[in-house]
Amino acid sequence: MTKPLSLSDLQSRLFGLITARDTVPEELQARGLAPSYVTEHLTGDERLDAVGRLDIYNSMYFFRILEDVLEADYPTVKGVLGEDSFKHMAADYIAACPPAKPSARYASERLPVFLKDWCASHDAPSWLPAVAALEWARVDTFDDVDDPAMTMAQLQGIDPGTLPSVRLATIRAHRTVSSNHGIVDVWRAVEHDEPLPTPDEYENTVLVWREDAMVYHRELTHDEARIWPRLQTGMTFGELCEQLGETYPIEEAAQVAVQLLTAWLADGFLLETSNGG
């Protein structure tokens, strides 16, 4: 009679087969193992033997991560690669980056980084990792911390004399994605089921943010991209004018600052200010 395995050894043995890229019979064969590696510890019957039963879990492992996580989180990446290539990529990803956190929500978080090497070796578009980063940013922003956003009404309630000292900062539920292609066009095409464009090549930063329950994204303007590092950590309206003054004549800088502030309030990603209002 076979000696029972410790719980630790049993879990280690089964987990290796359940999460193998190939089916359990194929994995046993590839490792040069006899079916007894399984059947000594698991039981089967005339309906399905022990190896076949363990293989149910192997199959569910792959399809759960593919369908419930990767396809749900990365519809644009799937749209670019197509069904078969996406499935092949998913198998490579799951093998290279097996889930390492308890919640399945995080099983796809390493895909943007993984795709950098994968795309290079699979003749896939070089801009696909940035598309993936945009999609992950949308997933990650969806349920990030709730912060109160500054409103136009709040700003209008501020004494105009104190406007230069009003502190501007971003809500935490936002991310930025840098790219050297127009990835927003790719996302939009898949979202609207339109033909895939060849994205233009240019440096850009995409801002992703959540307003209430909705996640939005858009490219930052050149002015915003220059300002962004300071805006994230917090700056006053006066400092905003000063920084714009490095690009524009001072009277024009104030005008641009007001235009930016108006746009940001409409977008809803400025943090409610603590001074004034």
Place this chain on the structure above:
Amino acid sequence: MAQSPPSKNAANVPFLGFGLGLRTPHYAEISEHAVGVDWFEAISENFMRPGGNPRRVLREIRERFALVLHGVSMSIGSVDPLNQEYLKTLAVLANEFEPAWVSDHLCWSGTEGKFAHDLLPLPYTDEALAHVSARIAQVQDKLKRPMVIENVSSYMAFSQSTMTEWDFLAKLSQQSGCLLLLDVNNIFVSAHNHSFNALDFVNGIPLDKVAQIHVAGHRKRGELLLDTHDHAVPEGVWDVYKAAIQRFGPVSTLVEWDAQIPPLHEVIAQANRAKEIAESLCGPLPVSNGERGRHD
């Protein structure tokens, strides 16, 4: 024989009535309309992030209904150390929403720092019993509330098991102080897959340990059954449910429907079917929670 509905059941926990698993496709309808449901069960992991629509919806639901938090990722049977970050987040969630109880599954989900995101069965041995009992004690200490543990569906069984699944659950509840979530669909599925009598399972569970019952649907795969939660509750599962209510009396009952999710009224019809069955066996079972009156 008809009897007065107890405010607490044999397990000394509140009788919440007949509820539904909270699922995304139903958020809007539940938010905007009165729904004839006593309580909701939320998948803990879906609400562990700090903000956004999920937490907003859960706060709204909690204002109107009794709530239970049901986890799928604790991996209580794994030999890996319990994930302290996960437990800390769960404790924060439980403290904010004050669920009637917190549940998870008798299973392991991974090892060596990796996760299969599945509910993998354990061998029913003294070693596993001691291991899981000790871990439940740790969790209960961390959460400052008793755990409710659910039986899983399984497709594989272990040669080295020295007791039945129901004996294991009975001993586990005695040793650890946890209560049990009896999933009668999982009993039906596992009974078919491992050729045991589902009623032996029900009759092997202690009378005073069942806090909750799950009902759900399943699907055939070859000669076995898979726990898919993508169908209405089959008649065979309702038969096990009847046997459970006959044995345990009124127990808070919840319908799980996780794939190919139909309109809300179809899922509510399943909860109403459970209520009809329970009332046919126990007499009228009004509850004082949910939109029929807040529980607390």
